[in-house]
Amino acid sequence: MGKLLVWLRRMSTSVVPVIIMAIFMLGSLWLLSAATENSGQFGRMHVTLVIVNVLGLIVLVGLIGIDAVRLVRQYRRAATGSRLTVRLVVIFVVMALVPVSIVFYFSLGFLQKGIDSWFDVRVERAMEDSLELSRSSLDMRMRDRLKQTRAIAADLRETPNAIVMFRLNELRNESGASELTLLFQSGRVIASSSADTMTIIPQKPGGSILSQVRDKHDYVGLAPIDNRGLHIRTAVQIDASAVAVDPRVLFMLYPIDARVSVLADGVQSAITQYKELVYLRDPLKQSFSFTLALVLLVTLLSAVWAAFFFAQRLVAPIRILAIGTRAVASGNYQKKLPVTRTDELGALVQSFMDMTNKVSEAQRDAQKSQHRAEREQNYLRAVLGRLSSGVITLDKNQRMRAVNAAANHILEQDMDAAMGKSLAQIEHDAPELKTFITAIAKHIDDDADDWREEITLTGFGRHKTLMCQGARLPGIKGMTSGFVVVFDDVTAMIQAQRDAAWGEVARRLAHEIKNPLTPIQLSAERLRHKYLGKMAPEDAEVLDRSTHTIVQQVQSMKNMVEAFSEYARAPKLQPSPLVLEVLIGEILDLYAGENQKIKLFVHGKESTPMVEADDGRIRQLLHNLIRNAIESLSDTPQGRVDIHLQEVKHASEHVVEIKIEDNGPGIPPDMLENLFEPYVTNKPKGSGLGLAVVKRIVEEHNGILYAENRTKGGARIVIRLPALKSDITPAAETRQTQNSG
């Protein structure tokens, strides 16, 4: 079954069945036309052939119908190649239809005229005339023969039946008749004589002749006798006589001269044929027209079917190509197309396949390169991600192309959001990066191949020092493909260097100064003790005052040196979980009765997380800051110190923020930068180490601090200490923070 289907499918697309069908139809048509011309054995097959051809026609119509329906469906579906097939079919059909119709029209005309031309009034007249002539010529002979017969009949009247046979032979020989028969009126033969010895059964007159003769009407007529040609037949009654009781009938057959006979046969057959032809005139026309129509219809339908067949064959490679093209368009380069032909269209399909193979290879290579590039990019990204230095790359139009996590951290911005933006846009979105971006833009505009600069950012509420290095990225043919900027936050390092320097100074000062102070003090006290009582009162007063001053100042110096050494010495921290609210409450209790003029307020959430801190150091820190604030409010009429305690979520950090604000004169701008360095103070009294110690304590606790002036006037010191991880409650995490004053 499967094999049969495959065979049928192959046959339906093969040219073989078309040729077989065409040969069959041609043969059948030839036979039909032969039969129409009435040639021998085909004449009997005419109707069969008509039926065969009509059946062939129906088969063709069926095939065309199937093809047409299929094509229409394909056209409606807008299947590939259907439009071209339709166009080709229409062209083929028109090409076949027009000439066939013209041929049909003119052939039909010629056919009708041709058949009509066979007939002519003059020919018809001539035929009738010749018939008349033949008849009149034969009429004379017939009358003679009748006379002759009558004479013989008279002769035979007296001849008895018994001996009539001999007489018949004689009479036949005398008269030149070919046959002579004597019968009863009933038709029974009495005797017969024939010139042809082969004749056994004599010719007998028919019933009508006998009845005519019985009525006393002699008969004479012409008759073709078997193979012996035209004869004159005569029949005469022989009345009853003495020798014969019953009346008898003499029936004679006379041959006609051979020459006349041939002529008469010629006239007869010509007239018969002509009459038949005239009679068949219309059927002949119809028959020929029908055959012609059938032939042309078969030809036309074959052409139409062939049109479908060849159009589909012609379009097949184009359809294949279209399918291939669509596959390529959708990215499938692996589509295998069947090459069924060896002509140019086949070569086209082959070339197309070669091309897609090449494209496929190229694409594979491109994919490989892309994978390689992606791998390298991932590798680079991983490396950049692990770098502690911030890295930013810009394209040649100064748009951000890449940024690593460290850059986000250092710049405290989500730089990933700035991807693809120009420097100007980034600056607009994040004004705190102005200094940084201005510096980078300057170097790029200067077209420096390589640059290095220390940049201080101020927009974060504190100073941040970045060490930036930039380079131009080389592109193709010396063009610039972009820029890379690498930067580190060196704030802590610089601070550490400074702190270390100060520590060293303090340690040395303490050591160098502290040593001579005690001898100085002791010497001054010895001078006073030894000479105060022995001197005159005026001198004694000078001595007393001077030694007192020396001892006091030395003591003061000692205190100062002690403070220095305190600063230089970093005592070991003893951290423990600390509730800052409680701590601040205790400290403020100490200041409660001290100064009535200045009011202290605490604002804060009750449930701020705990911090891991050294209780004593934090107390020192808060004392220093509160005292500083109170001191700064000495000239302020309604001074107040506000202490805010709150939980802050900043980037990934979770901190507790302590803000100490006053409404005093604020911090002079020139001091703001170095406020937390030793000996930076605007107070007349004090060691100048208070804020330096505060800073050290904050840093010991991994916190940060900064100072700023409030917009409403007064100073603000902000300290952020890491919250104790175990004490962060989910509720605390969701709290919103208010960061500004």
Place this chain on the structure above:
Amino acid sequence: MAALLVFSSFALEATAATPLFTVHDAKTELVGNIYRLNANLELKLTPQALTALDNGVTLTIILDIEVYTPSRYLWDSVLASLEQRYEIQYHTLADQYLLRNINSGSQFVYSTLDAALDALGKIEQLPILDAHLLQPKEHYKVRARSRLDLGSLPVPMQLRAYISSEWWLNSGWYSWDL
């Protein structure tokens, strides 16, 4: 083909009312060892056939005779079949009708068509079967029919004759026991 059959059956019905070809009577008799047929046919021609005859067209009339054993199923088994062909032609010059028996080759001349058809209708002592060919205990039947042979008409007339009731001259089978 189907269309043709439909036409034919239609034609048959149309002529069934006044059949032009009829087998009036037919008998077989055993003479010696030979079965001989005696039959009486009535043959009349339609105006179309008469016109064609008068215009020189030769008409062929066939007498079909079959000896068969009837079957309860679809087809009877035919033991012997005989086809007698007769041609009738009008001789213009002699103004006579010629009746020719194609099987025997004999030819008869008649002054009128009716005489010729009457002569044709009288079948006498026509040998049809040798008795030796028959099985003794088998039941045999004979059937006969006469018809106009359309296939012998001139080709241009054939198609028209096949689809026209005017040309459908067929007596149908007349059967009897052998």
